[in-house]
Amino acid sequence: MEIGIAYPKVIPATRGERILEWAERVDEGPFSSLALIDRLVYGTHESLIVLAAAAAVTQRVRLMPTVLVATLRPAALLAKQAASIDSISGGRLVLGLGVGSRPDDFAAVGVSMRTRGKLFDEQIDTIRRIWAGERMSEDVGPIGPRPARPAGPEILIGGRSKAALQRSGIKGDGYIAGSAGSGTTNEVLEVANYYKVAEQAWKDAGKPGRPRFVAALTCAVGAYAAERTRESMRSYYAFRGEAAKKMELPIPYTRQAIIDAMDAFEQSGVDELILEPGIGDLDQVDQLADIIATR
Numbered sequence: 001m002e003i004g005i006a007y008p009k010v011i012p013a014t015r016g017e018r019i020l021e022w023a024e025r026v027d028e029g030p031f032s033s034l035a036l037i038d039r040l041v042y043g044t045h046e047s048l049i050v051l052a053a054a055a056a057v058t059q060r061v062r063l064m065p066t067v068l069v070a071t072l073r074p075a076a077l078l079a080k081q082a083a084s085i086d087s088i089s090g091g092r093l094v095l096g097l098g099v100g101s102r103p104d105d106f107a108a109v110g111v112s113m114r115t116r117g118k119l120f121d122e123q124i125d126t127i128r129r130i131w132a133g134e135r136m137s138e139d140v141g142p143i144g145p146r147p148a149r150p151a152g153p154e155i156l157i158g159g160r161s162k163a164a165l166q167r168s169g170i171k172g173d174g175y176i177a178g179s180a181g182s183g184t185t186n187e188v189l190e191v192a193n194y195y196k197v198a199e200q201a202w203k204d205a206g207k208p209g210r211p212r213f214v215a216a217l218t219c220a221v222g223a224y225a226a227e228r229t230r231e232s233m234r235s236y237y238a239f240r241g242e243a244a245k246k247m248e249l250p251i252p253y254t255r256q257a258i259i260d261a262m263d264a265f266e267q268s269g270v271d272e273l274i275l276e277p278g279i280g281d282l283d284q285v286d287q288l289a290d291i292i293a294t295r
Contacts, residue, residue, distance in 0.1 A: 001266040003273050003292050004033030006066065007050070008280040009179075009218060011232050018280055019050055020057050025282055027058035029289035033094065034058065035066040035216075035274045040105040042236070048081050055089035062092045066176055066216060066274055067158040069100035071116045072109050075123040076143055079130040083147040091148030096176045096214075097124070098158040104239075117163055124171045128152065156214055157198075165194055169201030174212025179276055183217050183252060183261025191215050192268040216274040217261055219252045221287040226253035229278025251278075258288075259295050 005026055007019065026034045034054055038047040051063045063085065070078060086093040099116045100106065106113045130136055130143045131152030147153060157172035159165065168175040175198040177191045195213050202211045218233070220226045230249045237247065252258045258275075265273045277284045 001262070001270055001273060002032035003030070003262065003275065004035055004062070004064070005029075005031045005285065005288060006035040006037070006216070006274055006276040008284075009037065009229070009232065009276040009278040011044075011278065011280055016045070018282075019045065019053060021282060022280075022285065023054040023061075024057050025285045027061050029285060030292045031061055031289070032272055033062040033064045033274065035064045035096075035276075038065050038068045039102065040069070040072055041102065041108050048085065051093070052085050052088065055085055055092065058089075058092075060092075062094050063089055064094040064156075064214075064274075065096045066178075066214075067096035067098035067156070069105060070097045070123050071100050071111060071119050072105055075126040076130065076136055076140075078123070079127040080143055080145075082127070082153055083131060083145050086147040086149065086153045087145050089148070091153075093147075093153040094156060095153045096156045096158060097172075099164065102239075117167075121167070121171065124155065127155075154212070156212060160194055162197065165197040166201040168198035169203075169207075169211055170205045172198075172211065174198075174214060174271075176214040177216065179216040179218040183219075183264055184250075185264060188215075188261075188264045188268050191265075191270075195269070212272075213270050214272045214274065215265055215270045216276050217252070217258075217265065218249075218276045218278065219258050219261065219288075220277045220279055221255075221258070221284055221291070222253055225277065225279045225281070225284060226251040232278040255291055258291055262295060 047065050082095050099120045131147050133142055135141050154173045156174045156176040157168040158176045175195050198211055220229045229251050252261050275288055
């Protein structure tokens with residue numbers, strides 16, 4: 001199982017220079033990918049711009065939104081942006097996509113949430129045509145640049161509804177699951193069951209092989225970092241009101257707890273696990289790298 005790491009999770013005030021420092025430190029370590037989550041109505045930097053910046057200061061790691069809310073962006077522009085990052089990075093972009101679930105994000109761009117599933121299906125078809133060098137439509141010609149890879153970046157689709165899971169198998173190259181909290185047996189089993197739905201849809205569609213399986217784990221090294229992670233997550237979910245303050249957020253923060261969670265995901269068949277620390281200290285990258293190296 002490969003192990004990647006995300007930018008500090010749900011922290012809106014991560015400084016611009018820290019974004020570059022974090023990417024450079026990750027590229028020096030044992031991590032397979034550098035990931036980040038996506039929101040519009042929040043204080044985070046724009047996801048694709050962050051990945052473009054990361055592409056400029058890294059040489060090795062894959063770059064992966066987990067996941068990008070595709071429906072907030074026009075398909076043609078998203079296809080061009082993704083192809084540009086893939087070209088600049090030498091084919092290191094993995095495009096994690098989802099339909100989105102926050103009403104304020106949709107209100108901000110004037111897109112209907114009600115039809116987002118249908119829109120998303122159309123977007124994926126359009127993006128793949130553009131990457132293949134085809135005309136976007138009868139009236140609109142090809143849109144460059146061509147991605148580094150002939151078929152374009154790998155597309156992983158997230159979500160937990162039946163429609164999203166089946167879409168992952170039918171239209172995607174794999175399934176990406178959101179964070180499974182503390183990585184307990186029940187949580188890992190739940191994620192594995194989601195993947196089985198996507199895998200069955202893949203088989204039913206007559207596609208060869210199996211879909212890629214990526215999962216995420218919110219974690220931190222040390223009790224202080226774990227508490228900071230809890231605080232950042234409660235802030236992120238503040239729109240839920242009092243419920244956010246009462247959220248139970250078990251965060252694995254000891255070396256053994258993090259290793260146990262990694263092992264549980266690996267045994268469930270996960271191809272790549274993304275670690276999601278909720279604190280922006282660069283020391284977290286180093287400590288997680290050490291845990292991976294000595295696991």
